[in-house]
Amino acid sequence: MNRRSFLRLSSLALTGILTQSCNPAGSKAYDISIKSDMQLGHLIFESASFPEGNIFSTDYLVVGGGVAGLSAACQIHNRDFVLCELSEDLGGSSSSQSYAGEIFSQGAHYDLAYPDYYGQETLRFLEKLGVIFYDANAGLWDFVDSQYLIEAQVESQTLTETGFREQVLEQGKLKEDFLKLLFPYLSEMKMPTRLISEKLRLLNKISFTGFLHRSLVLTSSFKKGIDYQMKDDYGADADKVSALAGIHYYMCRPYYTEDVSLFSPPEGNYYFIKKMADTLPEENIRTSHLVRSISKTGKRFDVQVINIKNETVDVYRAQKVIYAGQKHALKYVFAPDGHLFSNNEYAPWLIINFVLNDKIKSDPFWQNEFLTKDLHFMGFTDNASQIRRKGGYRIFTAYYCFDSTQRILLASITDRAQAIVAETIKTISLYFDQDISNQVEKIFIRVMGHA
Ligand SMILES: Cc1cc2nc3c(=O)[nH]c(=O)nc-3n(C[C@H](O)[C@H](O)[C@H](O)COP(=O)(O)OP(=O)(O)OC[C@H]3O[C@@H](n4cnc5c(N)ncnc54)[C@H](O)[C@@H]3O)c2cc1C
Known part of the structure; x- marks a missing residue:
């Protein structure tokens, strides 16, 4: 990188990125797909008019199909259980996205070898899933x-205000x-x-x-x-x-x-999601099912679940409920236990995958961390250092982490997407000291309103 690019990049302060509105006139329009669960989550408040659906009985009702919900379901896989996940896909903040035969992470993207002092139950569980072995x-x-x-040697590179360093x-x-x-x-x-x-x-x-x-x-x-x-x-x-x-x-x-x-498979930590989901009976997993409320009736729980596709509200009578949704939201779903997480504050994340025709000339690092003036832009990962399909696409995955107060701005991401993408491409272009905008074929944005 030349000195001029470095100075511009290291002093970038994009704190206003979320308040930028539409694309500046004459600028390039990118092909962007946006996924946001914020709207779906709000169905908790907006589904009052949905008609009643079916009544089901189950021993265990698991709320949430992320790492926590699926690992809980794996512990009770041979019992009577139902897992409800509000999204169309499992994964939560360990999700993935596919494009033209390529799969890439949209959230958690790596794990590390585990020391033996970790809890044995976790280690044995991962061993049973065929994920780890004892060396x-x-x-x-x-x-x-x-x-x-x-x-x-390609694990990471950190950009600071004074130059690059390894860690x-x-x-x-x-x-x-x-x-x-x-x-x-x-x-x-x-x-x-x-x-x-x-x-x-x-x-x-x-x-x-x-x-x-x-x-x-x-x-x-x-x-x-x-x-x-x-x-x-x-x-x-x-x-x-x-x-x-x-x-x-x-x-x-x-x-x-x-x-x-x-350890960083192309699909990131969705690898673990898939390993777990593959061991569970498909009919027990209900995606596009949002748990709206839980109430206790004697020893039993009555759980109202919005079937998002049918726009109906089913009732599940459960002996036990395992809550594995975001902590802050428990107060809306089961108020009596809301106090357990009253001190938790949540950070909204924005994840942007850039699918590129790979013509960039540079030595790739898997993780490119940004310690610059822009405190929200965390950097990006580059799949050139991961195993990938022969002749497959090069994918950069950029991460923004905002303050909890900025969450509301992410609700109108559609209006701001082009501007945010253009700004991020500018940053990555400066990082590589070459304009990457013409190589960008497709963009996926994932909004994690609370993560
Ligand atoms: C951007 C980002 C990068 C990360 N990178 C890493 C990494 O590289 N390595 C790592 O180990 N960890 C990483 N983490 C952390 C890791 O992703 C999380 O610790 C883990 O995925 C959390 O899993 P979870 O099941 O507890 O929660 P979540 O993944 O948040 O899952 C909760 C699920 O519950 C669903 N849900 C919530 N409420 C309801 C409801 N009422 N009804 C039905 N469903 C509901 C949600 O849709 C969601 O799918 C990262 C996190 C983020 C946000």
Whole structure:
């Protein structure tokens, strides 16, 4: 990249990107498809006039077809259960998109080899699904489909305001002290997090920044790196994330202590969704079914479910309900338990897949992270470093993470899509120091109103 492009790129501040309206006159119009579950979610409030449908009985009703709902369903696969997912497809924030024989991620896109101190139930479950095996030499659980591992030398590149570096956190003494502070918690940070001891849960009462300030003097550039990683994983910076969450993030990433495999199939973490869904009876999975309300009648739950395609409201009489939807929305669906997540704030994400005729001349990195002035643009992944079809398309997947207050702007994404896409293409063009706009064949946008 030449110096002029670098200076323009590193100082980009696109904070107004969501408030841009239609495409500026004379600019190129891109072929864009938009998927947003925000409208469907609002059917909870807008379905009052839908007629009654059928009445069903089931032992277990699972709300949500993301990673959590499907893994819950897998635990009860031979019992009487129904899983309801409001979208047409399973996946939630681990979804995928297909185009011309190519599949790519629209959300979560990677996982790492698992240390042995993770909860055994998770490890055994993934082993049973045929996803991981125990590598006794490395002392780690590694991935069966090793063709999807990303080579270490192309894993990532981070753009900062002063130049490129390999990792988000600056190398040096401060990083060493930072990790030294966290390492004592290493074997305590389990998955799932409910296995973490009660004593350590006290760390939920202070912020990660507060915890770090007790022992370290953070420079602003180092803090920016931590904030980026917290936002990337939790949707908010270290001031808003609890100390337990911050420690958990770093201590669950075994690459801070050893070299580990980075697993990123073309479809991203939809790979796990498919593995789980394939083990479940198809007739028990109901997509385009939105759980509108849950009420308790004696020992039983009466669950109202909107059948979105029929525009009717079915009733499911269930002995137990497993809620695996977004936490903040529980208060609308089952008010008595809404208080459980009253402190949760949600970050809206925008994911943009660019399908390109691959003529870009550059050394690809799988993950291209942006620590620039634009705090919402997180960067993009490049499938040139993943396994892909011979002669297949090159796909860039860009990520924006907004503040919870900006969520409302995403509701009118259709009016703003061309402008947002044009701005993102400009940013990526500067990054590669070449105009990519003529290579873009198709664009998919996914709005995650709450993730
Ligand atoms: C942009 C982004 C990138 C990420 N990248 C990674 C990554 O690379 N690696 C990683 O490990 N993690 C990543 N994560 C986190 C990961 O995606 C999530 O932790 C995980 O997918 C959450 O799964 P879940 O089932 O808990 O929730 P969700 O995926 O949110 O699933 C909830 C599901 O419930 C459905 N639902 C909600 N309410 C109702 C209702 N009332 N009725 C019916 N259905 C309902 C929703 O439609 C949704 O499908 C990322 C997250 C985001 C947003």
